[in-house]
Structure formats: C-alpha cells, structure tokens
Amino acid sequence: MDTPQLAQKPTTITFIGAGNMARSLIVGLLQDQANVVLRVADPDQQQLDAIRKHWPDVLATTDNLEAIQGADVVVLAVKPQIMREVTETLAEAAQRSRPLFVSIAAGIREEALNRWLGGNQAIVRCMPNTPALVQAGATGLYANTQVSDSQRSAAESILRAVGITLWFADEAKLDAVTAISGSGPAYFFLVMEAMQAAAEQLGIEAADAHLLIMQTALGAAKLAMESGELPADLRQKVTSKGGTTEAALKVLTSGGLHTLFAQALQAAESRSKELAAANS
Numbered sequence: 001m002d003t004p005q006l007a008q009k010p011t012t013i014t015f016i017g018a019g020n021m022a023r024s025l026i027v028g029l030l031q032d033q034a035n036v037v038l039r040v041a042d043p044d045q046q047q048l049d050a051i052r053k054h055w056p057d058v059l060a061t062t063d064n065l066e067a068i069q070g071a072d073v074v075v076l077a078v079k080p081q082i083m084r085e086v087t088e089t090l091a092e093a094a095q096r097s098r099p100l101f102v103s104i105a106a107g108i109r110e111e112a113l114n115r116w117l118g119g120n121q122a123i124v125r126c127m128p129n130t131p132a133l134v135q136a137g138a139t140g141l142y143a144n145t146q147v148s149d150s151q152r153s154a155a156e157s158i159l160r161a162v163g164i165t166l167w168f169a170d171e172a173k174l175d176a177v178t179a180i181s182g183s184g185p186a187y188f189f190l191v192m193e194a195m196q197a198a199a200e201q202l203g204i205e206a207a208d209a210h211l212l213i214m215q216t217a218l219g220a221a222k223l224a225m226e227s228g229e230l231p232a233d234l235r236q237k238v239t240s241k242g243g244t245t246e247a248a249l250k251v252l253t254s255g256g257l258h259t260l261f262a263q264a265l266q267a268a269e270s271r272s273k274e275l276a277a278a279n280s
C-alpha cells in the first residue's frame with residue numbers, strides 16, 4: 001500500500017509593489033499552479049483593485065508590514081528610487097522574521113539592501129525583463145551568502161514561472177545582464193520600429209507591414225532557439241550570393257552595426273553602475 005504523502009506547506013510570497021513586473025510574476029506563478037499563497041502591498045488603490053479583480057485569492061493591502069508578516073519570501077518590486085525608504089520601514093519586522101528577500105530593482109546592490117534591512121538578511125538580486133509579462137522573460141540572478149539552498153530554489157522557481165533563469169556568482173555581472181537582457185527588449189523593439197517605417201516607405205500598408213515584421217521577428221527568434229544552429233550560420237542560410245539579403249546586410253555592416261551595439265551595451269552597463277553608486 002502506498003504511504004500517504006503529507007501535503008507540503010505552501011510558500012507564502014509577498015510582493016511589495018503591485019506594478020507591471022509584480023503582476024507578471026503573479027500571472028506566471030498562478031499559471032504554474034505553484035503551491036503558493038500570494039500577498040501584495042501597494043499604496044495605490046487602483047493597482048490593488050486590479051489585483052483583486054483578476055485574482056480574488058491574492059491578499060491585497062496598502063500595509064507593507066501587514067503583508068510581510070509570516071511571509072517566506074518578500075519580493076521587492078518597487079522603483080529603485082524609493083527602495084531605501086521602503087526597505088528601511090521593513091527592517092525591524094524583517095530582523096524578527098528573516099524571510100528571503102528577492103529584489104528585482106535595477107542597479108540596487110545587495111550590500112545596500114542588506115544595510116537598509118538591518119543586516120544579515122538572505123537576499124537574492126535579480127534582473128528580469130518585460131517579456132516576463134508574456135512568460136517569455138530572461139532573468140539573471142545573484143544570491144548573497146546568507147541564502148540557503150532551499151531559498152535559492154524558491155527564488156529560482158518564482159522567476160522561472162515567467163521565463164528562463166541564469167545564476168551569476170559575481171554580482172557585478174548583473175550590470176552586464178541589465179545591458180543585455182534587462183534593456184535588450186528595447187533594442188529589438190527599436191529594430192521593429194525602424195523596419196516598420198522603412199516598409200511603409202516601400203509602399204506597404206502599416207497593418208500588413210506590422211504583421212510581416214512581428215512574425216519575422218518571432219520566427220527568427222524561434223528558429224535561433226530551436227534549430228541548435230548559431231545565428232551566424234542561420235544568417236548565411238538566408239543570404240544568397242549576389243542576392244537581396246547580401247545587399248541589405250552590406251548597408252547595415254558598413255554603417256557600423258557591430259560597433260554601435262558594442263557602444264550601446266557598454267553605455268547601458270556603465271549607467272547601471274552609476275545608478276548603483278547613486279543608490280548606495
């Protein structure tokens with residue numbers, strides 16, 4: 001006879017801040033049917049009403065301290081500029097209950113968070129991106145030394161509910177991750193915008209151009225993900241000798257595309273470091 005399994009206690013996860021990123025994580029966790037109890041705190045009633053309307057089982061409150069009581073994980077999902085004020089008001093309670101803190105804020109170092117939270121806290125810092133809204137995100141994570149193996153798994157499963165995850169042992173690498181995948185969706189959107197304008201100049205209706213460009217972007221990403229081939233090899237397969245692609249790529253490469261991307265990613269990485277220094 002099978003031994004009956006004891007039901008595992010659900011993990012209580014509190015989101016401080018109910019904005020775009022928090023909502024995408026909530027959607028992912030609920031779709032994942034994870035064994036979790038979810039709570040959200042935000043001073044904005046409209047944000048809370050949106051949560052209550054879509055997810056009546058999620059406790060929604062304006063009181064950050066009430067929301068973190070007894071929580072296993074506290075996800076810090078407020079803007080970097082108010083992180084200090086928010087964490088300092090949680091410090092006393094956090095010193096007693098010692099949850100795992102997961103910060104999704106850009107450019108706020110673990111050392112600063114730990115200090116604002118009163119010290120000796122388990123903290124995972126991560127850098128997700130907006131495709132998390134459609135469960136196609138990419139997140140880089142870093143854990144401080146206080147984080148246990150089970151807390152590491154808990155943090156990973158929250159972010160995995162909205163896409164892929166990648167751990168980094170060196171926190172400074174998160175500045176590069178911010179430049180690559182945190183800001184990265186904007187680079188691809190800019191290419192889409194530029195192609196849209198160019199397509200319309202070629203006399204294609206806006207709606208038709210939009211559809212062709214979106215499906216091409218999706219198809220290219222899917223092919224690059226699923227074929228197991230390098231983008232350079234896939235590019236060569238599109239490029240017939242003396243053909244149309246070759247004519248277009250000549251324009252892009254002679255216009256310095258590689259240099260521009262190197263400079264753009266360096267600028268984003270430097271800005272991430274500057275933001276960290278300004279919020280320390």
Ligand SMILES: NC(=O)C1=CN([C@@H]2O[C@H](COP(=O)(O)OP(=O)(O)OC[C@H]3O[C@@H](n4cnc5c(N)ncnc54)[C@H](O)[C@@H]3O)[C@@H](O)[C@H]2O)C=CC1
Binds near residue numbers: 016022041047077
């Ligand atoms: N948008 C992006 O591409 C990415 C954003 N992030 C980070 O995610 C974090 C959240 O960003 P979004 O969701 O886009 O911002 P958002 O503005 O949509 O959400 C922030 C929420 O915090 C709430 N809030 C303000 N004061 C509060 C307080 N004292 N206590 C609790 N909640 C409070 C606001 O009412 C708002 O609902 C930021 O730190 C950002 O750096 C990270 C990766 C990518």
Ligand SMILES: O=C(O)[C@@H]1CCC=N1
Binds near residue numbers: 106178182183
């Ligand atoms: O632009 C920013 O600063 C944030 C961080 C990554 C994406 N958005």
